[in-house]
Structure formats: C-alpha cells, structure tokens
Amino acid sequence: xxxxxxxxxxxxxxxxxxxxxxxxxxxxxxxxxxxxxxxxxxxxxxxxxxxxxxxxxxxxxxxxxxxxxxxxxxxxxxxxxxxxxxxxxxxxxxxxxxxxxxxxxxxxxxxxxxxxxxxxxxxxxxxxxxxxxxxxxxxxxxxxxxxxxxxxxxxxxxxxxxxxxxxxxxxxxxxxxxxxxxxxxxxxxxxxxxxxxxxxxxxxxxxxxxxxxxxxxxxxxxxxxxxxxxxxxxxxxxxxxxxxxxxxxxxxxxxxxxxxxxxxxxxxxxxxxxxxxxxxxxxxxxxxxxxxxxxxxxxxxxxxxxxxxxxxxxxxxxxxxxxxxxxxxxxxxxxxx
Amino acid sequence: xxxxxxxxxxxxxxxxxxxxxxxxxxxxxxxxxxxxxxxxxxxxxxxxxxxxxxxxxxxxxxxxxxxxxxxxxxxxxxxxxxxxxxxxxxxxxxxxxxxxxxxxxxxxxxxxxxxxxxxxxxxxxxxxxxxxxxxxxxxxxxxxxxxxxxxxxxxxxxxxxxxxxxxxxxxxxxxxxxxxxxxxxxxxxxxxxxxxxxxxxxxxxxxxxxxxxxxxxxxxxxxxxxxxxxxxxxxxxxxxxxxxxxxxxxxxxxxxxxxxxxxxxxxxxxxxxxxxxxxxxxxxxxxxxxxxxxxxxxxxxxxxxxxxxxxxxxxxxxxxxxxxxxxxxxx
Amino acid sequence: xxxxxxxxxxxxxxxxxxxxxxxxxxxxxxxxxxxxxxxxxxxxxxxxxxxxxxxxxxxxxxxxxxxxxxxxxxxxxxxxxxxxxxxxxxxxxxxxxxxxxxxxxxxxxxxxxxxxxxxxxxxxxxxxxxxxxxxxxxxxxxxxxxxxxxxxxxxxxxxxxxxxxxxxxxxxxxxxxxxxxxxxxxxxxxxxxxxxxxxxxxxxxxxxxxxxxxxxxxxxxxxxxxxxxxxxxxxxxxxxxxxxxxxxxxxxxxxxxxxxxxxxxxxxxxxxxxxxxxxxxxxxxxxxxxxxxxxxxxxxxxxxxxxxxxxxxxxxxxxxxxxxxxxxxx
Numbered sequence: 001x002x003x004x005x006x007x008x009x010x011x012x013x014x015x016x017x018x019x020x021x022x023x024x025x026x027x028x029x030x031x032x033x034x035x036x037x038x039x040x041x042x043x044x045x046x047x048x049x050x051x052x053x054x055x056x057x058x059x060x061x062x063x064x065x066x067x068x069x070x071x072x073x074x075x076x077x078x079x080x081x082x083x084x085x086x087x088x089x090x091x092x093x094x095x096x097x098x099x100x101x102x103x104x105x106x107x108x109x110x111x112x113x114x115x116x117x118x119x120x121x122x123x124x125x126x127x128x129x130x131x132x133x134x135x136x137x138x139x140x141x142x143x144x145x146x147x148x149x150x151x152x153x154x155x156x157x158x159x160x161x162x163x164x165x166x167x168x169x170x171x172x173x174x175x176x177x178x179x180x181x182x183x184x185x186x187x188x189x190x191x192x193x194x195x196x197x198x199x200x201x202x203x204x205x206x207x208x209x210x211x212x213x214x215x216x217x218x219x220x221x222x223x224x225x226x227x228x229x230x231x232x233x234x235x236x237x238x239x240x241x242x243x244x245x246x247x248x249x250x251x252x253x254x255x256x257x258x259x260x261x262x263x264x265x266x267x268x269x270x271x272x273x274x275x276x277x278x279x280x281x282x283x284x285x286x287x288x289x290x291x292x293x294x295x296x297x298x299x300x301x302x303x304x305x306x307x308x309x310x311x312x313x314x315x316x317x318x319x320x321x322x323x324x325x326x327x328x329x330x331x332x333x334x335x336x337x
Numbered sequence: 338x339x340x341x342x343x344x345x346x347x348x349x350x351x352x353x354x355x356x357x358x359x360x361x362x363x364x365x366x367x368x369x370x371x372x373x374x375x376x377x378x379x380x381x382x383x384x385x386x387x388x389x390x391x392x393x394x395x396x397x398x399x400x401x402x403x404x405x406x407x408x409x410x411x412x413x414x415x416x417x418x419x420x421x422x423x424x425x426x427x428x429x430x431x432x433x434x435x436x437x438x439x440x441x442x443x444x445x446x447x448x449x450x451x452x453x454x455x456x457x458x459x460x461x462x463x464x465x466x467x468x469x470x471x472x473x474x475x476x477x478x479x480x481x482x483x484x485x486x487x488x489x490x491x492x493x494x495x496x497x498x499x500x501x502x503x504x505x506x507x508x509x510x511x512x513x514x515x516x517x518x519x520x521x522x523x524x525x526x527x528x529x530x531x532x533x534x535x536x537x538x539x540x541x542x543x544x545x546x547x548x549x550x551x552x553x554x555x556x557x558x559x560x561x562x563x564x565x566x567x568x569x570x571x572x573x574x575x576x577x578x579x580x581x582x583x584x585x586x587x588x589x590x591x592x593x594x595x596x597x598x599x600x601x602x603x604x605x606x607x608x609x610x611x612x613x614x615x616x617x618x619x620x621x622x623x624x625x626x627x628x629x630x631x632x633x634x635x636x637x638x639x640x641x642x643x644x645x646x647x648x649x650x651x652x653x654x655x656x657x658x659x660x661x662x663x664x665x666x667x668x
Numbered sequence: 669x670x671x672x673x674x675x676x677x678x679x680x681x682x683x684x685x686x687x688x689x690x691x692x693x694x695x696x697x698x699x700x701x702x703x704x705x706x707x708x709x710x711x712x713x714x715x716x717x718x719x720x721x722x723x724x725x726x727x728x729x730x731x732x733x734x735x736x737x738x739x740x741x742x743x744x745x746x747x748x749x750x751x752x753x754x755x756x757x758x759x760x761x762x763x764x765x766x767x768x769x770x771x772x773x774x775x776x777x778x779x780x781x782x783x784x785x786x787x788x789x790x791x792x793x794x795x796x797x798x799x800x801x802x803x804x805x806x807x808x809x810x811x812x813x814x815x816x817x818x819x820x821x822x823x824x825x826x827x828x829x830x831x832x833x834x835x836x837x838x839x840x841x842x843x844x845x846x847x848x849x850x851x852x853x854x855x856x857x858x859x860x861x862x863x864x865x866x867x868x869x870x871x872x873x874x875x876x877x878x879x880x881x882x883x884x885x886x887x888x889x890x891x892x893x894x895x896x897x898x899x900x901x902x903x904x905x906x907x908x909x910x911x912x913x914x915x916x917x918x919x920x921x922x923x924x925x926x927x928x929x930x931x932x933x934x935x936x937x938x939x940x941x942x943x944x945x946x947x948x949x950x951x952x953x954x955x956x957x958x959x960x961x962x963x964x965x966x967x968x969x970x971x972x973x974x975x976x977x978x979x980x981x982x983x984x985x986x987x988x989x990x991x992x993x994x995x996x997x998x
Contacts (some may be wrong), residue, residue, distance in 0.1 A: 050526065060891075089897055092896070093897070096895060097895045099892060101888055105888035105891075106889055107907055107911070108911065157615060160615075171896075172897075187382055188381060188596065191598075192612070195609055196609055200608075218598055255526065258530035260529075260553065261555065262555050262582055263583075264558045264559075264578045272530060
C-alpha cells in the first residue's frame with residue numbers, strides 16, 4: 001500500500017466576516033470545514049463543487065497562499081506547519097498551482113520567458129547559463145514555440161496564456177500540481193486541447209494532480225478519483241467510474257443530473273434543487289445540504305439537521321457523508337420515519 | 338410553435354472599425370425566429386454571436402456599426418427606426434437578459450424600484466398597479482415570498498436569484514421575443530438547470546419566443562428548437578436541434594460536439610478529441626473558408642474560395658462538402 | 669469591459685464581451701500542425717514583432733498634440749534652466765535704481781522692476797529655481813510616498829492603519845499652511861523650501877500608490893509570484909510596483925506642477941528665496957504694490973508660473989491617457 005503524497009487532516013479555513021467593537025468575531029465564513037483527504041503519488045484527484053464550496057480554498061491552502069485555521073497538511077510524511085520558513089520555501093518547489101484565469105495570472109509587464117524563468121532563477125534550480133535552455137524546453141513541452149519567450153502575455157490568446165501558466169508550474173519540477181479550474185475560462189474547442197495537454201504532461205513527468213472544477217463532466221476525463229464538496233465539506237469521494245455509475249449522496253446525484261445532455265432526444269427529467277446554495281457564513285448545524293435535500297422528504301427534526309454527518313466508507317474506496325445511507329446511524333439518531 | 342415569423346434578419350453585416358484595421362464581426366448573416374420557438378445561436382469567442390444580438394437590439398457601441406442588412410421585426414425594419422421608436426420596441430416587444438446579473442442590476446436601488454420603473458415606463462401603469470405586477474412577475478419566475486424579496490437590494494441576492502429578477506424585468510412587459518445572451522454562463526450548474534427549466538416553463542406559459550445566445554452546446558440541447566452555429570462571423574450550419582445533435586454535418590460543429598467532455602462518453606480513458614489550431618486573427622482573416630486551417634476534411638478549393646451557404650440534407654451548411662455540383666469527397 | 673485586464677469576474681470568466689474582438693486582434697493567429705495525440709505539437713509561425721509597452725505609450729503620446737506642445741515647452745524650460753546664467757542679458761540681481769519701473773522695451777524685453785533689475789533676466793533665472801525645487805521636492809515626496817504607500821498597501825493591518833492615519837492628519841491641514849509652518853520651524857531659504865514642499869506632498873503619493881497596490885494585489889499573478897517562491901520584498905518591487913508605475917508617473921508629473929505652484933506661493937509670501945535672488949513667486953510678491961503703475965512686473969512672472977504649471981498638467985494628462993490601456997482600443 002503506497003504512502004499518500006499529501007494528506008489533509010481535518011483541515012479548516014474560516015474567515016472572519018464581522019467583528020464586534022472589541023474585535024471578537026461575531027460572524028464566521030466557514031470556507032472549508034474539517035476536511036480530510038489523501039492524495040496518492042501519480043493519481044489525479046478531481047475535486048468538484050459549485051461556487052462557495054471551498055474547493056479553491058483547499059487548493060490555496062496546499063500552496064500556502066492561505067494558512068489553515070485548523071488541521072494539518074502533511075506532505076511526504078512531514079507536517080508542513082512544523083517546517084521552518086526556509087524549509088517551507090524549499091517545499092514550494094514540490095507543490096505548484098495553475099490558476100483559473102489566464103488573463104489575470106500572468107504579470108502583464110513581464111515577458112513570457114521571464115514569467116517562466118523566474119521560479120528557476122529565484123530558487124537557483126539550474127545554473128544561470130542553462131536557464132534559457134530550460135525555458136525553451138518548457139515552452140516546447142506545453143506546445144508553444146521557444147521563440148515566444150520575448151513576447152508579452154497580451155499578445156497571446158487565452159488558451160496560449162494558460163499553456164504559459166502550465167509551463168510556469170512545471171518549471172520547478174513539482175511533484176504535485178493543483179489545477180484550479182484551468183479550463184473554465186477557455187473556449188470549448190480550446191478546453192479539449194488544454195485537458196489533453198494536462199493528461200499528457202502527467203504521464204510524461206509523473207505528476208500528481210489535484211484537479212479542481214465546478215462540473216463533473218470536466219473532471220471525468222482527467223481524474224482517477226473524484227471528491228464532491230458542498231459548502232466546505234466533502235460529501236462524497238469515490239473512484240471515478242464508481243462515482244459516475246453509482247452516485248450515492250443526494251447532492252452528487254443532483255449535480256450529475258444538472259449537467260445538460262447534448263442529446264435533445266433525451267431531455268430527461270432531472271433533479272431540480274429548490275432554492276439557492278446557502279451561504280457559508282455562519283452555517284446551521286447539521287448537514288449543510290439539509291435545507292435543500294430532496295431525499296429527506298418528510299423527515300423533520302432528524303439527525304440531518306442537528307448533527308454533521310461524517311464520511312463513511314460504504315464500499316471499497318467509496319465514501320459518503322449522509323445519514324440516509326447509513327442505516328445503522330440513522331436508527332441510532334432516533335430518526336425512524 | 339406556429340409558422341408566424343417574428344424576427345427576420347437578412348444579410349446582416351456588422352463591422353468594428355479600429356485603428357489597427359476593420360474587424361468584420363458579423364458577415365452576411367440571416368436567420369428567422371418564429372413565434373413561440375427557441376432559436377439558439379451557438380459560437381465561441383470571436384464568432385460574432387453577441388454582436389448579432391446587440392445589433393438586433395440596437396445596443397451596439399462605436400466602433401461597432403451595422404453596415405448592411407435588414408432586421409425585420411413583424412415586418413418593420415428595426416434599423417430604420419428612430420431612437421424613440423426603438424426604445425418602445427425594447428422592453429415592450431423585444432426584451433434582453435445578459436450574462437452578468439451582478440452588473441446588470443443597479444446596486445443602489447431595490448429590486449422593487451427597478452422592476453416598477455421598468456413596468457411603469459413600458460406599460461403606463463400607475464405606481465400601485467405596477468408594484469402589483471412586479472410581485473406577480475417575481476412569482477412567475479419562481480422567487481419564493483416575492484412580496485418580501487422585492488424589497489431586497491441586488492447584493493442581498495444570489496446569482497441565480499438575480500438572474501431570475503433580470504428575467505422578471507425582461508418579461509414584465511410581455512415581450513414577444515426574449516433575447517438571452519449567455520444567461521447561465523456565470524451561474525453554477527445546479528442553478529443553470531433551474532434557469533433553463535424556468536425558460537422552458539415560461540415558454541409554455543406565455544408563448545414567448547427566445548433567441549438564445551450561448552457557447553454551451555449542452556444548454557442548446559436542453560432548450561432549443563432550432564440552432565444556428567456561427568464561426569468567425571458567419572453562419573456555418575443551421576438546423577433543428579434534433580438534426581444537429583443526431584447528425585452534425587459541418588466539420589466545425591462535428592469537432593465542437595466531439596471535443597466537449599460529456600457524461601455519455603465511454604469509460605475508456607482516451608484523449609478528448611480536439612479541434613487543432615486556433616480561431617484566426619480577425620484582422621487577418623484568411624482567403625477562403627475561415628475554418629480551413631483547422632478542418633479535417635478540407636479540400637484544395639477551400640483554401641481560396643469562401644463556400645456559400647448551401648441547402649442540403651434539410652438544413653443550411655456553409656461547406657463545399659455539400660456543394661450539390663461539386664464532389665462531396667474529402668481530401 | 670475595456671482592456672485585456674478588465675474582464676468580467678464571477679465563477680466562470682467565460683465569454684468576454686465584444687471589446688475582446690479588439691484584443692483578439694492583437695493575438696497571434698498561428699496554427700498548430702496536426703496533432704498526433706502524443707506529446708503536444710510545437711507551433712513555429714508568428715507574424716508580429718514583440719511589442720514594448722513603453723513604445724506603445726510613446727506612440728499614443730505623440731498623437732496627443734497638447735501633450736507634445738507641453739513636452740517641447742518643458743524641454744525648452746529645461747534648456748533655459750541649464751543655460752540660464754549664460755543667456756541672461758543682464759545680471760539678474762544687479763540693481764539699477766535709475767532704470768526702475770521701465771516698461772518693456774528693446775533694451776529690457778520684459779521691463780524692469782522697482783529696483784531696476786531686468787525682469788527678463790530674473791524670469792530666466794527663476795526658471796532654474798522653480799524647476800529645481802519642483803523636481804527635487806517631487807523626488808523626495810515620491811520616493812517616500814511610494815515606499816510608505818507600498819508598505820501600507822501590501823502589508824495591511826495595523827501597519828496600514830498607522831501609516832494612513834498619519835497621512836490623513838497631514839492632509840487635514842491645507843498644504844500651504846503646513847508648508848509655512850514647516851518653514852517657520854526650518855527657517856527661510858530655498859533648500860528649506862524644498863524640504864517643506866516635499867514633506868507636504870508625501871501623503872497624496874502614499875495614498876495613490878496604496879490604492880494602486882490594493883487593486884494590483886488582488887490579481888492572480890501576484891498570488892502566482894508568491895507560489896513560485898518570491899519573497900514579499902521581491903513581490904513589491906518586481907511585480908506590484910512596475911504595474912503601478914503608470915499611475916506613479918502620471919501623478920509625479922502632475923505633482924511637479926503643484927510643486928512649482930507651491931514654490932511660487934512660498935516665494936510670494938516671502939518665505940522662499942532670499943532677496944535679491946530671482947524667483948517667480950517672490951517677484952510676484954514684490955510686484956504687489958505696483959500692479960497699476962507697472963503691470964509688467966506682475967505679468968511676466970505670472971505668465972511664467974501659469975505656463976509652466978499648465979505645461980506639466982497637460983503633459984501629465986497626456987501621459988495618463990497614453991498609459992491607460994482602455995483608450996488604446998479606439
């Protein structure tokens with residue numbers, strides 16, 4: 001059994017939204033709440049959820065852009081929080097991030113060559129005379145000509161800029177790359193190009209991915225395992241095929257059903273969720289999905305609303321956080337209708 | 338769906354004249370929308386689909402201008418109307434909802450204010466009647482407790498709610514045609530499902546026609562009766578939705594459909610099909626077919642000649658493969 | 669939605685608006701050769717030469733006539749300031765009571781003042797002082813303001829609060845009064861004026877830079893810079909400030925005109941140069957008593973001040989328009 005490359009242990013990130021006069025927090029935005037997840041070397045883990053679910057926050061905590069409010073991140077068996085600042089800086093080579101917006105993630109005043117070479121230069125990864133070669137190699141690896149190194153980002157299209165962002169992430173030869181919705185901002189025909197590129201690079205360089213997306217369809221092609229988040233909590237995790245064939249959590253089912261089907265002859269009856277996504281600010285106790293859950297019809301005052309369900313393994317590798325599927329617990333909570 | 342033609346666009350061409358050159362955003366475009374039907378215009382960035390809708394509504398800003406063509410709404414050419422007459426058309430007859438509900442609603446006024454203003458302007462009702470109608474509209478678009486929510490400000494509502502409010506505003510004056518420009522792109526997928534269901538429901542209830550502008554073929558499949566596919570300012574395929582998805586014919590449409598990661602794909606982990614290359618530089622459009630560089634089935638003549646719109650297989654196609662006189666064989 | 673930096677935000681930044689057509693027009697239209705499905709292909713074609721942002725700015729500036737005229741005028745003033753002593757027909761501080769209050773003539777182009785000093789020579793001499801003080805004061809204010817504003821904007825928290833409250837306190841007092849008070853403490857003289865004016869101008873630069881930094885900080889490329897391992901120091905100087913440069917340049921140019929005006933004001937009040945040195949404001953001050961009998965004593969120094977201030981203002985405006993990416997789409 002291989003050791004996981006990165007382990008998120010009871011990770012939480014809360015933002016203070018409002019304070020009283022004395023500076024004490026009165027309102028808390030729970031972006032990520034007690035999230036536990038392991039990612040294994042070489043795998044691509046797809047993390048899916050809608051806006052406000054906290055998936056981007058998870059990614060940013062992994063690259064140290066946010067500090068966790070609680071919980072730990074262990075990388076290759078080391079607790080990252082316990083490292084000295086210098087050691088942490090050294091670790092940053094191992095975990096990199098590809099940003100969502102190709103128009104905002106490249107410094108408009110720097111040439112593409114500078115953008116890609118910067119990580120190499122400031123971390124002294126390669127002798128100075130070899131930097132240019134390395135930049136050329138990276139540009140080629142993502143499908144761009146090495147002659148583009150002196151161009152500025154605004155001279156490129158969205159898809160090309162995203163390739164530059166990928167090259168920058170690769171520059172430090174990381175072990176894990178967090179892909180934060182890397183294709184959402186791209187045209188449909190370019191999305192396929194970039195997704196294929198990411199797949200190819202993963203094979204060529206032996207990378208591990210945390211692939212963050214808002215749609216289960218995008219994640220399908222590139223992931224080995226998929227996790228679904230809702231309002232800061234992981235509600236279901238399963239190997240890809242298992243999740244798509246046999247989704248268990250009511251939210252996952254709704255999410256799958258909401259994806260438009262490109263076959264008008266099949267305008268299926270879909271699960272329509274009532275109301276809107278709750279705000280992650282000061283969420284009520286209990287399951288975050290309880291307010292919109294269609295599956296708990298007729299059940300009021302049940303455990304769903306008072307206690308937070310934990311992830312439970314219902315079949316090998318398939319975890320769900322839902323009381324309705326766990327007969328034992330349901331009875332335990334006294335909710336029998 | 339009746340056969341009455343509501344909107345007929347004939348040979349519309351719109352240019353953007355800039356220092357660097359002229360961009361032909363829309364080239365010789367024609368389509369019709371019948372009463373009660375949903376026509377979807379599909380394309381990626383640079384295809385000209387949004388410019389088309391702005392041209393129809395008379396909302397083009399310089400340096401964009403309509404250079405030729407006619408836009409006939411119930412027989413009247415919208416391009417020849419005065420500004421006052423056009424204002425009357427907008428809202429009363431043709432209404433529009435946009436992509437970004439956050440910026441389309443004025444943040445300093447309540448929903449009530451904005452809805453009532455819109456109703457009063459177009460329907461000449463007094464304040465009380467207008468307010469009552471506003472609440473009815475909110476109820477129609479599925480906002481719970483509309484009498485309470487109407488007093489909210491835009492920032493107090495979520496994206497999905499705001500889009501519903503925008504829809505309510507657009508519908509408040511009983512337009513015959515609703516132009517929806519990427520109405521769900523900025524929304525989460527579950528909310529998108531709700532909005533699409535709403536549009537379908539409203540179609541049934543009030544018999545409204547919809548001109549849906551989008552890049553998302555999934556959305557098109559869910560809601561459209563007929564589809565127009567645009568590429569680089571031109572129509573490349575026009576067909577009913579069933580025809581298009583069952584058997585896409587134009588190489589671009591084919592490529593587009595195949596490259597979308599969908600749920601129906603087999604479990605095999607093959608790479609996604611991708612259309613190679615990029616959209617050509619609009620200032621430097623190649624001679625001949627705009628899709629030439631990226632086409633799998635191109636022929637020599639495609640390099641130098643621009644294919645006209647052929648009628649074939651019950652639909653319109655801009656591709657020499659469907660030239661009734663020429664050979665349909667691929668290279 | 670204007671420049672390429674300015675697309676709609678939201679969970680999906682999908683289709684940009686039609687202004688994107690203009691930006692797409694700048695993108696390269698090359699094609700990738702047939703994909704074999706293995707490693708991505710390399711594309712080799714490109715059409716345009718690399719573009720320099722400063723070159724773009726320069727071109728846009730040239731198109732602005734008012735700005736170009738101002739630029740030439742300022743260059744002209746600079747020449748006068750540099751070669752001043754060589755071109756004055758008379759010694760600017762040489763009095764000649766016999767010639768007092770003579771109107772403009774062939775011998776004295778701008779006439780003479782109440783002490784018989786040639787006004788033309790004094791105006792020329794004053795150019796050097798005004799420009800020097802203007803540039804020096806702005807340099808002091810700008811460097812200090814940029815550092816303070818950057819730190820405040822980037823670090824945030826209580827550091828930001830402390831710095832900005834101090835700046836607010838300084839701004840609460842009308843700048844001229846503050847300058848006068850400083851001069852009272854420092855004593856009279858041109859060098860003290862430079863310090864006073866410089867100090868007084870710091871808050872506006874700090875504010876502008878801080879505002880610029882707050883908005884630049886939110887961009888993904890700053891986060892990206894942090895992820896690849898840049899230190900905070902490097903981020904501020906290598907990433908944030910270069911993007912704020914255009915704002916700083918514009919403000920600095922406009923600031924020179926304020927500094928020139930402040931110098932004149934101090935001089936007018938008798939707090940700048942010491943007599944009999946020539947300085948425009950001082951000349952105005954002395955001319956107060958002779959407005960009606962010898963208007964030229966007022967007119968020429970006044971015009972010198974006005975035209976200089978106007979020139980810097982127009983240049984500053986021109987620079988701002990030239991550097992604003994949105995106006996390029998026209």
